[in-house]
Amino acid sequence: MNNYICQKTIEKAVSCSGTGAHSGKKVNLTLKPAPVNNGIKFVRTDLPNSPEVKGLFNKVVDTSMATVIGHDGVIVSTIEHLMASFAGFGIDNVIVELDNYELPILDGSAELYASILEEAGIKDLETPRCxxxxxxxxxxxxxxxxxxxxxxxxxxxxxxxxxxxxxxxxxxxxxxxxxxxxxxxxxxxxxxxxxxxxxxxxxxxxxxxxxxxxxxxxxxxxxxxxxxxxxxxxxxxxxxxxxxxxxxxxxxxxxxxxxxxxxxxxxxxxxxxxxxxxxxxxxxxxxxxx
Ligand SMILES: [Zn+2]
Known part of the structure:
Protein backbone atom coordinates (compact mmCIF):
# COMPACT_ATOMS: atom_id res chain seq x y z
CA MET A 1 0.00 0.00 0.00
CA ASN A 2 1.40 3.39 -0.98
CA ASN A 3 1.61 6.12 1.63
CA TYR A 4 1.24 8.88 -0.95
CA ILE A 5 -1.40 9.92 -3.49
CA CYS A 6 -0.27 8.27 -6.72
CA GLN A 7 -0.52 9.25 -10.38
CA LYS A 8 -3.42 7.75 -12.29
CA THR A 9 -4.20 6.57 -15.80
CA ILE A 10 -7.06 4.52 -17.29
CA GLU A 11 -7.26 0.69 -17.24
CA LYS A 12 -8.09 0.20 -20.93
CA ALA A 13 -8.71 2.10 -24.17
CA VAL A 14 -12.14 3.61 -24.81
CA SER A 15 -13.56 5.50 -27.80
CA CYS A 16 -16.29 7.91 -28.81
CA SER A 17 -17.24 9.93 -31.89
CA GLY A 18 -18.97 13.18 -32.62
CA THR A 19 -18.84 16.50 -34.43
CA GLY A 20 -16.71 19.58 -33.69
CA ALA A 21 -18.82 22.54 -32.52
CA HIS A 22 -16.96 25.14 -34.59
CA SER A 23 -15.65 23.06 -37.49
CA GLY A 24 -18.75 20.88 -37.98
CA LYS A 25 -16.27 18.07 -38.76
CA LYS A 26 -16.73 14.46 -37.67
CA VAL A 27 -14.07 13.18 -35.30
CA ASN A 28 -13.25 9.82 -33.70
CA LEU A 29 -11.55 9.90 -30.34
CA THR A 30 -9.72 7.06 -28.54
CA LEU A 31 -8.39 7.44 -25.00
CA LYS A 32 -5.51 5.09 -24.15
CA PRO A 33 -3.62 4.30 -20.93
CA ALA A 34 -0.27 6.11 -20.59
CA PRO A 35 2.76 5.67 -18.30
CA VAL A 36 3.81 7.89 -15.38
CA ASN A 37 4.82 11.49 -16.19
CA ASN A 38 3.28 11.23 -19.68
CA GLY A 39 0.62 13.83 -18.84
CA ILE A 40 -2.24 14.33 -21.29
CA LYS A 41 -0.97 13.95 -24.87
CA PHE A 42 -3.12 14.52 -27.96
CA VAL A 43 -2.11 12.56 -31.08
CA ARG A 44 -3.43 13.62 -34.51
CA THR A 45 -3.72 10.22 -36.25
CA ASP A 46 -5.09 11.88 -39.43
CA LEU A 47 -1.74 13.59 -40.14
CA PRO A 48 1.53 12.08 -41.45
CA ASN A 49 3.69 10.69 -38.60
CA SER A 50 0.82 11.25 -36.12
CA PRO A 51 2.15 14.44 -34.45
CA GLU A 52 1.57 15.05 -30.73
CA VAL A 53 0.48 18.10 -28.77
CA LYS A 54 0.66 18.15 -24.98
CA GLY A 55 -2.33 19.38 -23.00
CA LEU A 56 -0.36 22.17 -21.31
CA PHE A 57 -0.72 25.96 -20.96
CA ASN A 58 2.47 26.62 -22.94
CA LYS A 59 0.88 24.93 -25.97
CA VAL A 60 -2.18 27.23 -25.99
CA VAL A 61 -2.47 29.04 -29.33
CA ASP A 62 -6.04 30.43 -29.20
CA THR A 63 -8.62 31.12 -26.50
CA SER A 64 -11.13 33.28 -28.38
CA MET A 65 -13.98 30.75 -28.87
CA ALA A 66 -12.61 27.66 -27.13
CA THR A 67 -9.26 26.52 -25.76
CA VAL A 68 -6.98 25.50 -28.65
CA ILE A 69 -3.50 24.02 -28.26
CA GLY A 70 -0.90 23.62 -30.99
CA HIS A 71 2.67 22.73 -31.80
CA ASP A 72 4.56 23.15 -35.10
CA GLY A 73 1.38 24.11 -36.94
CA VAL A 74 -0.60 21.11 -35.64
CA ILE A 75 -3.64 22.13 -33.60
CA VAL A 76 -6.16 20.46 -31.33
CA SER A 77 -9.24 22.53 -30.65
CA THR A 78 -11.93 22.70 -27.95
CA ILE A 79 -10.11 20.54 -25.42
CA GLU A 80 -11.69 22.02 -22.27
CA HIS A 81 -14.49 19.51 -21.58
CA LEU A 82 -12.23 16.47 -21.97
CA MET A 83 -9.45 18.12 -19.94
CA ALA A 84 -12.02 18.92 -17.22
CA SER A 85 -13.05 15.24 -17.17
CA PHE A 86 -9.46 14.11 -16.59
CA ALA A 87 -9.06 16.75 -13.85
CA GLY A 88 -12.43 15.84 -12.31
CA PHE A 89 -11.46 12.18 -11.99
CA GLY A 90 -7.86 12.97 -10.98
CA ILE A 91 -6.42 11.26 -14.10
CA ASP A 92 -2.86 12.44 -14.88
CA ASN A 93 -1.70 10.33 -17.83
CA VAL A 94 -3.65 9.58 -21.03
CA ILE A 95 -2.97 9.40 -24.76
CA VAL A 96 -5.85 10.97 -26.68
CA GLU A 97 -5.90 9.93 -30.33
CA LEU A 98 -8.10 11.93 -32.68
CA ASP A 99 -8.54 11.94 -36.46
CA ASN A 100 -9.48 15.60 -36.94
CA TYR A 101 -8.49 18.90 -35.35
CA GLU A 102 -11.48 19.57 -33.12
CA LEU A 103 -12.82 17.47 -30.26
CA PRO A 104 -16.52 16.56 -30.47
CA ILE A 105 -19.05 18.84 -28.79
CA LEU A 106 -21.31 15.82 -28.00
CA ASP A 107 -24.31 17.09 -25.99
CA GLY A 108 -22.38 20.22 -24.93
CA SER A 109 -21.37 18.67 -21.58
CA ALA A 110 -18.79 16.16 -20.31
CA GLU A 111 -21.42 13.49 -19.61
CA LEU A 112 -20.20 11.06 -22.31
CA TYR A 113 -16.55 11.63 -21.41
CA ALA A 114 -17.34 10.89 -17.77
CA SER A 115 -19.18 7.70 -18.66
CA ILE A 116 -16.46 6.36 -21.01
CA LEU A 117 -13.80 7.13 -18.38
CA GLU A 118 -15.87 5.16 -15.85
CA GLU A 119 -16.14 2.35 -18.40
CA ALA A 120 -12.35 2.45 -18.90
CA GLY A 121 -11.71 2.29 -15.15
CA ILE A 122 -9.06 4.30 -13.30
CA LYS A 123 -5.70 2.75 -12.51
CA ASP A 124 -3.16 3.80 -9.87
CA LEU A 125 0.46 4.06 -11.03
CA GLU A 126 3.39 3.39 -8.70
CA THR A 127 4.67 6.98 -8.61
CA PRO A 128 3.60 9.92 -6.42
CA ARG A 129 1.38 12.62 -7.85
CA CYS A 130 2.98 16.06 -7.60
ZN1 LIG B 1 -17.68 24.64 -22.27
Whole structure:
Protein backbone atom coordinates (compact mmCIF):
# COMPACT_ATOMS: atom_id res chain seq x y z
CA MET A 1 0.00 0.00 0.00
CA ASN A 2 1.40 3.39 -0.98
CA ASN A 3 1.61 6.12 1.63
CA TYR A 4 1.24 8.88 -0.95
CA ILE A 5 -1.40 9.92 -3.49
CA CYS A 6 -0.27 8.27 -6.72
CA GLN A 7 -0.52 9.25 -10.38
CA LYS A 8 -3.42 7.75 -12.29
CA THR A 9 -4.20 6.57 -15.80
CA ILE A 10 -7.06 4.52 -17.29
CA GLU A 11 -7.26 0.69 -17.24
CA LYS A 12 -8.09 0.20 -20.93
CA ALA A 13 -8.71 2.10 -24.17
CA VAL A 14 -12.14 3.61 -24.81
CA SER A 15 -13.56 5.50 -27.80
CA CYS A 16 -16.29 7.91 -28.81
CA SER A 17 -17.24 9.93 -31.89
CA GLY A 18 -18.97 13.18 -32.62
CA THR A 19 -18.84 16.50 -34.43
CA GLY A 20 -16.71 19.58 -33.69
CA ALA A 21 -18.82 22.54 -32.52
CA HIS A 22 -16.96 25.14 -34.59
CA SER A 23 -15.65 23.06 -37.49
CA GLY A 24 -18.75 20.88 -37.98
CA LYS A 25 -16.27 18.07 -38.76
CA LYS A 26 -16.73 14.46 -37.67
CA VAL A 27 -14.07 13.18 -35.30
CA ASN A 28 -13.25 9.82 -33.70
CA LEU A 29 -11.55 9.90 -30.34
CA THR A 30 -9.72 7.06 -28.54
CA LEU A 31 -8.39 7.44 -25.00
CA LYS A 32 -5.51 5.09 -24.15
CA PRO A 33 -3.62 4.30 -20.93
CA ALA A 34 -0.27 6.11 -20.59
CA PRO A 35 2.76 5.67 -18.30
CA VAL A 36 3.81 7.89 -15.38
CA ASN A 37 4.82 11.49 -16.19
CA ASN A 38 3.28 11.23 -19.68
CA GLY A 39 0.62 13.83 -18.84
CA ILE A 40 -2.24 14.33 -21.29
CA LYS A 41 -0.97 13.95 -24.87
CA PHE A 42 -3.12 14.52 -27.96
CA VAL A 43 -2.11 12.56 -31.08
CA ARG A 44 -3.43 13.62 -34.51
CA THR A 45 -3.72 10.22 -36.25
CA ASP A 46 -5.09 11.88 -39.43
CA LEU A 47 -1.74 13.59 -40.14
CA PRO A 48 1.53 12.08 -41.45
CA ASN A 49 3.69 10.69 -38.60
CA SER A 50 0.82 11.25 -36.12
CA PRO A 51 2.15 14.44 -34.45
CA GLU A 52 1.57 15.05 -30.73
CA VAL A 53 0.48 18.10 -28.77
CA LYS A 54 0.66 18.15 -24.98
CA GLY A 55 -2.33 19.38 -23.00
CA LEU A 56 -0.36 22.17 -21.31
CA PHE A 57 -0.72 25.96 -20.96
CA ASN A 58 2.47 26.62 -22.94
CA LYS A 59 0.88 24.93 -25.97
CA VAL A 60 -2.18 27.23 -25.99
CA VAL A 61 -2.47 29.04 -29.33
CA ASP A 62 -6.04 30.43 -29.20
CA THR A 63 -8.62 31.12 -26.50
CA SER A 64 -11.13 33.28 -28.38
CA MET A 65 -13.98 30.75 -28.87
CA ALA A 66 -12.61 27.66 -27.13
CA THR A 67 -9.26 26.52 -25.76
CA VAL A 68 -6.98 25.50 -28.65
CA ILE A 69 -3.50 24.02 -28.26
CA GLY A 70 -0.90 23.62 -30.99
CA HIS A 71 2.67 22.73 -31.80
CA ASP A 72 4.56 23.15 -35.10
CA GLY A 73 1.38 24.11 -36.94
CA VAL A 74 -0.60 21.11 -35.64
CA ILE A 75 -3.64 22.13 -33.60
CA VAL A 76 -6.16 20.46 -31.33
CA SER A 77 -9.24 22.53 -30.65
CA THR A 78 -11.93 22.70 -27.95
CA ILE A 79 -10.11 20.54 -25.42
CA GLU A 80 -11.69 22.02 -22.27
CA HIS A 81 -14.49 19.51 -21.58
CA LEU A 82 -12.23 16.47 -21.97
CA MET A 83 -9.45 18.12 -19.94
CA ALA A 84 -12.02 18.92 -17.22
CA SER A 85 -13.05 15.24 -17.17
CA PHE A 86 -9.46 14.11 -16.59
CA ALA A 87 -9.06 16.75 -13.85
CA GLY A 88 -12.43 15.84 -12.31
CA PHE A 89 -11.46 12.18 -11.99
CA GLY A 90 -7.86 12.97 -10.98
CA ILE A 91 -6.42 11.26 -14.10
CA ASP A 92 -2.86 12.44 -14.88
CA ASN A 93 -1.70 10.33 -17.83
CA VAL A 94 -3.65 9.58 -21.03
CA ILE A 95 -2.97 9.40 -24.76
CA VAL A 96 -5.85 10.97 -26.68
CA GLU A 97 -5.90 9.93 -30.33
CA LEU A 98 -8.10 11.93 -32.68
CA ASP A 99 -8.54 11.94 -36.46
CA ASN A 100 -9.48 15.60 -36.94
CA TYR A 101 -8.49 18.90 -35.35
CA GLU A 102 -11.48 19.57 -33.12
CA LEU A 103 -12.82 17.47 -30.26
CA PRO A 104 -16.52 16.56 -30.47
CA ILE A 105 -19.05 18.84 -28.79
CA LEU A 106 -21.31 15.82 -28.00
CA ASP A 107 -24.31 17.09 -25.99
CA GLY A 108 -22.38 20.22 -24.93
CA SER A 109 -21.37 18.67 -21.58
CA ALA A 110 -18.79 16.16 -20.31
CA GLU A 111 -21.42 13.49 -19.61
CA LEU A 112 -20.20 11.06 -22.31
CA TYR A 113 -16.55 11.63 -21.41
CA ALA A 114 -17.34 10.89 -17.77
CA SER A 115 -19.18 7.70 -18.66
CA ILE A 116 -16.46 6.36 -21.01
CA LEU A 117 -13.80 7.13 -18.38
CA GLU A 118 -15.87 5.16 -15.85
CA GLU A 119 -16.14 2.35 -18.40
CA ALA A 120 -12.35 2.45 -18.90
CA GLY A 121 -11.71 2.29 -15.15
CA ILE A 122 -9.06 4.30 -13.30
CA LYS A 123 -5.70 2.75 -12.51
CA ASP A 124 -3.16 3.80 -9.87
CA LEU A 125 0.46 4.06 -11.03
CA GLU A 126 3.39 3.39 -8.70
CA THR A 127 4.67 6.98 -8.61
CA PRO A 128 3.60 9.92 -6.42
CA ARG A 129 1.38 12.62 -7.85
CA CYS A 130 2.98 16.06 -7.60
CA UNK A 131 0.74 19.01 -6.60
CA UNK A 132 1.04 22.78 -6.83
CA UNK A 133 0.58 24.17 -3.32
CA UNK A 134 -0.64 27.75 -3.16
CA UNK A 135 1.04 29.64 -0.29
CA UNK A 136 -0.11 33.17 -1.04
CA UNK A 137 -3.11 34.65 -2.81
CA UNK A 138 -2.64 35.35 -6.55
CA UNK A 139 -5.20 37.59 -8.23
CA UNK A 140 -5.89 38.89 -11.73
CA UNK A 141 -8.55 41.60 -12.27
CA UNK A 142 -9.67 43.41 -15.39
CA UNK A 143 -12.91 45.39 -15.28
CA UNK A 144 -15.56 43.01 -13.91
CA UNK A 145 -13.47 39.90 -14.62
CA UNK A 146 -11.54 38.41 -11.75
CA UNK A 147 -9.69 35.18 -10.97
CA UNK A 148 -8.11 34.63 -7.54
CA UNK A 149 -6.45 31.60 -6.00
CA UNK A 150 -6.22 31.28 -2.21
CA UNK A 151 -4.28 28.74 -0.14
CA UNK A 152 -6.37 25.63 0.67
CA UNK A 153 -5.78 22.04 1.80
CA UNK A 154 -8.02 20.77 -1.02
CA UNK A 155 -8.74 21.80 -4.60
CA UNK A 156 -11.85 23.97 -4.64
CA UNK A 157 -13.42 26.03 -7.40
CA UNK A 158 -15.96 28.83 -6.97
CA UNK A 159 -17.45 30.38 -10.12
CA UNK A 160 -19.74 33.35 -10.57
CA UNK A 161 -21.50 34.47 -13.75
CA UNK A 162 -23.97 37.29 -14.39
CA UNK A 163 -26.08 37.49 -17.55
CA UNK A 164 -29.07 39.74 -18.13
CA UNK A 165 -31.14 36.88 -19.61
CA UNK A 166 -33.95 36.19 -17.08
CA UNK A 167 -33.31 32.43 -17.09
CA UNK A 168 -29.68 33.00 -16.00
CA UNK A 169 -29.09 36.20 -13.97
CA UNK A 170 -26.40 36.02 -11.31
CA UNK A 171 -25.35 32.47 -10.40
CA UNK A 172 -22.58 31.21 -8.14
CA UNK A 173 -21.37 27.70 -7.33
CA UNK A 174 -18.74 26.35 -4.97
CA UNK A 175 -17.42 22.80 -5.48
CA UNK A 176 -14.59 20.78 -3.97
CA UNK A 177 -13.09 18.86 -6.88
CA UNK A 178 -13.53 15.14 -6.19
CA UNK A 179 -14.59 12.40 -8.62
CA UNK A 180 -17.98 12.14 -6.90
CA UNK A 181 -18.69 15.88 -7.07
CA UNK A 182 -17.48 16.10 -10.65
CA UNK A 183 -19.72 13.22 -11.74
CA UNK A 184 -22.82 14.38 -9.84
CA UNK A 185 -22.65 18.16 -9.96
CA UNK A 186 -20.61 19.16 -13.01
CA UNK A 187 -20.17 16.57 -15.79
CA UNK A 188 -23.67 16.80 -17.27
CA UNK A 189 -23.94 20.62 -17.32
CA UNK A 190 -24.16 21.77 -20.96
CA UNK A 191 -22.60 24.72 -22.71
CA UNK A 192 -24.99 27.57 -23.46
CA UNK A 193 -25.45 30.33 -25.96
CA UNK A 194 -27.84 32.97 -27.16
CA UNK A 195 -29.78 32.60 -30.37
CA UNK A 196 -28.72 36.01 -31.71
CA UNK A 197 -25.02 35.15 -31.15
CA UNK A 198 -25.43 31.82 -32.91
CA UNK A 199 -26.78 33.49 -36.05
CA UNK A 200 -23.80 35.85 -35.97
CA UNK A 201 -21.30 33.01 -35.51
CA UNK A 202 -22.85 30.97 -38.33
CA UNK A 203 -22.62 34.02 -40.58
CA UNK A 204 -18.85 33.93 -40.03
CA UNK A 205 -18.59 30.20 -40.66
CA UNK A 206 -18.28 29.30 -36.97
CA UNK A 207 -20.54 27.14 -34.81
CA UNK A 208 -21.11 24.84 -37.82
CA UNK A 209 -21.66 21.80 -35.62
CA UNK A 210 -23.99 23.52 -33.13
CA UNK A 211 -27.59 22.29 -32.86
CA UNK A 212 -30.13 22.10 -30.03
CA UNK A 213 -28.61 18.69 -29.23
CA UNK A 214 -25.19 20.22 -28.53
CA UNK A 215 -26.05 22.73 -25.82
CA UNK A 216 -28.56 25.14 -24.36
CA UNK A 217 -29.90 27.90 -26.62
CA UNK A 218 -31.60 30.86 -24.95
CA UNK A 219 -33.93 32.90 -27.13
CA UNK A 220 -34.32 36.67 -27.39
CA UNK A 221 -37.64 36.67 -25.50
CA UNK A 222 -36.28 35.47 -22.15
CA UNK A 223 -36.96 31.78 -22.82
CA UNK A 224 -35.14 28.65 -23.91
CA UNK A 225 -35.31 26.84 -27.27
CA UNK A 226 -34.53 23.32 -25.98
CA UNK A 227 -37.83 21.50 -25.45
CA UNK A 228 -36.52 19.48 -22.52
CA UNK A 229 -35.45 22.64 -20.63
CA UNK A 230 -32.53 22.78 -18.19
CA UNK A 231 -30.83 19.87 -16.40
CA UNK A 232 -30.22 22.04 -13.31
CA UNK A 233 -31.72 25.40 -12.44
CA UNK A 234 -28.16 26.81 -12.38
CA UNK A 235 -26.83 24.66 -15.25
CA UNK A 236 -24.99 27.66 -16.77
CA UNK A 237 -22.70 28.32 -13.82
CA UNK A 238 -22.10 24.57 -13.43
CA UNK A 239 -20.93 24.56 -17.05
CA UNK A 240 -18.73 27.58 -16.36
CA UNK A 241 -17.11 25.57 -13.57
CA UNK A 242 -16.57 22.68 -16.01
CA UNK A 243 -14.81 25.03 -18.45
CA UNK A 244 -12.68 26.57 -15.67
CA UNK A 245 -11.69 23.11 -14.39
CA UNK A 246 -10.55 22.19 -17.92
CA UNK A 247 -8.70 25.47 -18.45
CA UNK A 248 -6.89 25.40 -15.10
CA UNK A 249 -5.86 21.77 -15.65
CA UNK A 250 -3.51 23.15 -18.33
CA UNK A 251 -1.29 24.25 -15.42
CA UNK A 252 -0.09 20.65 -15.77
CA UNK A 253 -0.42 19.33 -12.21
CA UNK A 254 -3.26 19.23 -9.70
CA UNK A 255 -3.59 22.26 -7.42
CA UNK A 256 -4.05 22.53 -3.67
CA UNK A 257 -5.79 25.86 -3.66
CA UNK A 258 -9.17 27.54 -3.85
CA UNK A 259 -9.74 29.25 -7.21
CA UNK A 260 -12.51 31.85 -7.37
CA UNK A 261 -13.59 33.18 -10.78
CA UNK A 262 -15.96 36.05 -11.55
CA UNK A 263 -17.22 36.52 -15.12
CA UNK A 264 -14.13 34.77 -16.45
CA UNK A 265 -13.73 32.92 -19.74
CA UNK A 266 -11.12 30.83 -21.58
CA UNK A 267 -8.96 33.83 -22.47
CA UNK A 268 -8.96 35.35 -18.98
CA UNK A 269 -8.29 31.94 -17.40
CA UNK A 270 -5.27 31.60 -19.66
CA UNK A 271 -4.04 35.10 -18.66
CA UNK A 272 -4.40 34.00 -15.03
CA UNK A 273 -2.29 30.87 -15.61
CA UNK A 274 0.48 33.07 -17.04
CA UNK A 275 0.31 35.28 -13.93
CA UNK A 276 0.38 32.16 -11.72
CA UNK A 277 3.69 31.07 -13.24
CA UNK A 278 5.12 34.58 -12.90
CA UNK A 279 4.34 34.69 -9.15
CA UNK A 280 6.94 32.07 -8.39
CA UNK A 281 7.11 32.94 -4.67
CA UNK A 282 3.37 32.37 -4.16
CA UNK A 283 3.41 28.60 -4.69
CA UNK A 284 5.47 25.46 -4.29
CA UNK A 285 5.17 21.81 -5.26
CA UNK A 286 4.79 18.71 -3.11
CA UNK A 287 3.65 15.11 -2.92
CA UNK A 288 0.71 14.38 -0.64
CA UNK A 289 1.11 11.74 2.09
CA UNK A 290 -1.92 9.69 3.07
ZN1 LIG B 1 -17.68 24.64 -22.27
Missing amino acids: FFVVNEKIELCEGEKKVTVYPSDVYKLTCMIDFSHPMIGRQEIDVEITSENFRKEIASARTFGFFQDLEYLKMYGLARGVTLDSGIAFDNEGGILNESGLRFENECVRHKLLDCLGDFSLIGMPILGHIVTEKSGHDFNYQFIKKFFNQRKAWGTCEVKI
